[in-house]
Amino acid sequence: MKAKSERRRLFIGDQGLLMNWDIQKTVWDYIFSKECCPVNFSESPLIITEPYFNFASIQEAMAEIFFEEYECQSFLRVNASDLSDYHYRKDNSSAQGCLVVDCGYSFSHIAPYIKGKKHKPGIKRIDVGGKLLTNHLKEIISYRQLHVMEETYVMNQIKEDACFVAYDLMANMAKAKKKYPENDIVMDYVLPDFTNIRRGYIRTLDQPPITEQQKLRLNNERFSVPEVLFHPSDVGLDEMGIGEAVSYCVSRCPSVVQSHLYANILVTGGSSLFPGFKERLFKEVRASAPDEFEVNITMPEDPTTYAWHGGAMLSRDPDFYSFVVTKEEYEEEGPTICMERFDG
Structure with a gap:
């Protein structure tokens, strides 16, 4: 982004989606x-992650930039969950399958892996x-207390700092209707003023009241916002929740691998x-899984x-260089070699 007061200076963030190649190249x-992460592409291979079912045009442009602009000598493009599955299999060598639940910033993905290979239909x-959760919280607070849509x-x-996933939603809703101290969910959040308070903090209602600082009173927002992960219909999305998915x-x-997937659920993001x-996800999956199947959830x-x-472990794998595409291969065969080797 650029600031209004400093048009020539670029500010680089660490979150976002690929919308403009010129800006992406700047990032x-x-x-x-040298200021961030100096790297010698002639010596160091590059592992870059992408979302599932990425557009071919983006994949081709990405390879072109790294091979031609940065002169990268070897390049590997993978899904982030591929690396999570690889990590999990290294720690659990007997696992025949792994179901990766990746709850990220823009999306959540559930992906089954069978003996190290992703099963695309699943x-x-x-x-x-x-x-979406942050935006939902902004809307709730702006409607009930204080306009925070720009914050x-x-x-x-x-x-x-304050939100949590309810194990029993209805019990928490009933408690949130009561007054303190019967209601131990309600709390105050002291807002930062960026002069004396750099980051906001939680205050329980049994602490002495403060008047000089601006604060928000949080009650059922604490669990109703993360509840959207399990019930997207709460915000009007016609989607299944994480447990159902x-x-x-x-x-x-x-069917032969289903028991292995239930026994090896990996949560990331x-x-x-x-x-x-983790407890809520286990509750929902256990309720829908066949009784004879063991359900086990691992959270790193x-x-x-x-x-x-x-990815760091994969880079040390003796077979690592059989997965990558080299600059010589790219120059000989073009972008098709990347499609053939990476999208299996």
Whole structure:
């Protein structure tokens, strides 16, 4: 983005979708610069992730930029969940399958992997992610208390600090209707003023009241916002929730591997960090899975970097260079070699 006061200076963020190649090139120039992450493409191979079912035109342009503009010598394009599955199989060598539930910023994906290979008919995308949850929280707070539609960054912090997934939604709704102290869900969130308070923080109602700082009173918003992950219809989306989608994706796989997928559910992505997420997902999947199947959900210590660490492990694999496309291969065969090798 550019600031109104500094038209010549570019500000580089770390989240977003690919909309403009010129701007994307500027972002990559910054990433590979001395100020951020200096890299020698003649020595270092590049692993870049992309969403499922990416457009061929974007894939071709991506390969062209890295081979021709950056003169990358070797290049691997994968889905982030491919790397998560690789990481999981390294930690669980006996696993015959893995169902990756990736709850990201723009979307959530559920993808089954059978012996390291993704089963495309079973992949499901849900148009709910961290961005939609933050926007939903902004709308609720703006309607009930204070206009915060322009305060995306602060509201995202509030979402991360205060929200949780309800194990029993109706019980939490009943509790939220009561007054404190019977209602232990209600709390205040002190807003930052960016002078004395750089980041907002939570205050429970048993602490002495404060008057000099601006604050929000949070009650059922704390669990009703993450509830959209499990019931997108709450915001008018005609989509299945994460729990329902897990069972749907498993049902789209060969029956012989379904028990292995239920026993090896891997949760990744920043939107899975809500307290109670894993327990609620287990409850919903266990209720819909056949009784004879074991249900086991693994959540890494840091779900946001699990795929990255999988990529780091893959780069050390003895067979790594059999997966990549080299600059020589690209120059000889063109973009088709990338399509053939990466999209299996």
